[in-house]
Amino acid sequence: YKALRSDVVEGKIKDPRDVDSTYESRREFDRYRGGYYNGMVNAYGYDIPNDLSEESVQLKIDSMILTAKLAALTPPQGYPNAPYYFTPENLEWYYKRHKLDAKLDPRIPAIYRYNFPEDLKEKIKAYAREHNIKE
Structure with missing residues (x-):
């Protein structure tokens, strides 16, 4: 989230909530957001390297468990009862696929x-x- 937010603040990508955002800028934001999301995913399916110390291994396991527990309890925006934000294109996509009540x-x-x-x-x-x- 911080990396994506800093790129928006620096002007590398445009925030889709801005008044002057366009269809193209929202699509670009969605494309970037997917890349940032994939970069933040923990690799739970991979083995822990053997060359790590016992403390490092335990810290990695504990942090993975804590991250999973927090992800299970926290909505996407980071605080309880957070509203979801949809770009107009995402909203159209969800309604066409009956993911939301029309x-x-x-x-x-x-x-x-x-x-x-x-x-x-x-x-x-x-x-x-x-x-x-x-x-």
């Missing part, structure tokens, strides 16, 4: 969702007509 799509204004109260919808529309508010 009825709760945040791109649809709340008033047009299926579970919005009808009486409140009518009050809002009446207020909009009264004050000449268009969409």
Whole structure:
């Protein structure tokens, strides 16, 4: 995370949350993010080298166990109940593959969702007509 963040701060890659981010800059960020993620993965499937001291081996094992436990408990953003952030392209991908509930799509204004109260919808529309508010 720190390496990716420092590259964003230094201007090597563009933060997809910026107002002026484009489709291409978000795709580039996704490509870089995958590389950083793959670089951070611990190789749990590999043997520990024989030339390490007992202390180094024990430290490596303990750190691998601790990392796995923390990863199991911590959401992707690093704090409990953290919201997920999706770029528009990722969000489209998830909805097309039915990974998220399409009825709760945040791109649809709340008033047009299926579970919005009808009486409140009518009050809002009446207020909009009264004050000449268009969409």
